[in-house]
Amino acid sequence: MKKIEFGLMTFADMAPETVPGKGISAHRRIQHLLEEIKLADELGIEVFGIGEHHREDYAVSSPTTVLAAAAAVTKNIKLTSAVTVLSSDDPVRTYQQFATVDLISGGRAEIMAGRGSFIESFPLFGYDLSNYNELFEEKLELLLAINRSERVSWSGSQRKPISNLGVYPRALDGQIPVWLAAGGTPASAVRAAKLKLPLMLAIIGGMPSNFIPFINLYKKTAWENGTSAEELQVGINNHVLIGEDDEAIADAFFPHYARMMDRVGKDRGWQPMTRQQFEFMRSERGSLMVGSVEKVVNKIVMEHEMFGFTRFMAHSSMGTVPHELVQKSTELYAKEVVPQVKRRIGIR
Incomplete structure (x- = not known):
């Protein structure tokens, strides 16, 4: 039988800040989050994932920053995003940041790429929602190309091309495991x-049996x-x-x-x-x-x-x-x- 892994994940939900402009609630939530990851590692949980959001009711907009902090205080647990909203991110920076987490952790970083269930990041980073599908498809293609090869040549319609450029630093084993996150759309x-x-x-809702055709x-x-x-x-x-x-x-x-x-x-x-x-x-x-x-x-x-x-x-x-x-x-x-x-x- 294939190995089965058991993990935990969170979106780092929090109560919105009571004092405008201050990060008091976020500070407390992130401290608790690091305690959660450290306990999971000590108890032998195999994976921990952190979501990316850009709203007042979530504490983490940069999963790699928190994963890097967790990497320094854990020993064995795999550390992944859950998810990285790749459509509104830059694949070069995504790889670089996760490669850095990988180096800090000794090879425990993973990427869970998805389109996300919220759209706040699109206007925040200057992306047009009418390009929702094209952005994800192209950026996933580029991320996978970077993950495969130290030097990259790539072109698409959503960003300027890359011509035989190196992307550094590299992950400990060169490549980082990449998962695709989905909510049940057959195309995914x-x-x-x-x-x-x-x-x-x-x-996250309904009956699990409804998803059997999707997995099949x-x-x-x-x-x-x-x-x-x-x-x-x-x-x-x-x-x-x-x-x-x-x-x-x-x-x-x-x-x-x-x-x-x-x-x-x-x-x-x-x-x-x-x-x-x-x-x-x-x-x-x-x-x-x-x-x-x-x-x-x-x-x-x-x-x-x-x-x-x-x-x-x-x-x-x-x-x-x-x-x-x-x-x-x-x-x-x-x-x-x-x-x-x-x-x-x-x-x-």
Whole structure:
């Protein structure tokens, strides 16, 4: 059986600053975030991912900066973005920054590239949203070219060409693992498969079973394009919070989760989240993994049966969930959930 990795990720949500122009809330949130990564490393979690956002309710706009800080205080854990909004970034700088994290960490950096679920970065960095798809496709192409070769010649329609220029520094082994992040659009599955990139799917609502055709499309296209079953990598990401008492952790989590989902959904036309909807998402068929160790183990095993994932990322630090609950969830995840899942699916 292929190796299966278990990781954690966060968007570093925070309460907006109470004093305009000050970074008090962001300072506190980033300090807590570094504590979360350090604990995950100490407990043997294999991967930690940090998202990129440019809003007042998220603390991290530059994942590589925080990953570099984490690299200096950890020993074994892989450090990845989750995601890098590549459409509004520069692929040269993206590679350089992750290569620097890779050198600090001794070869533990990864890139999870995506288009992102928010659009604030486009006007902020001067990009036209009408070029949304073209920007991502071209910049991903350039990033992969830089990753493959020290010297690059490239041309496209969204930026000036590069003619046989070197990109430095290089990562410790030259190349950095690049994953493609997706939310379920079939074109994303086909793109990742044709480029022979590992795929990370975020399941943050509805029923996981709805995504089986998406993963099957990725696998089928990957095999048709020369990726062997042994090489295939599929990642799944769910919202996760674990407690010793199933109902108690649900009661503690619901107000924070509902506020976060309502805040995000306000601009997207979502209805306010009800406790009934929350409980459906927590049920056996739902995507939300919030509850006891047993409940979370059962749901991760179910998703492994559905998707055959090689990496599972638990998104545990969400909204304004207290830091102490996140740390306790991490301990239960590492010490109880992951070992039980591994036993259930037959890996040591």
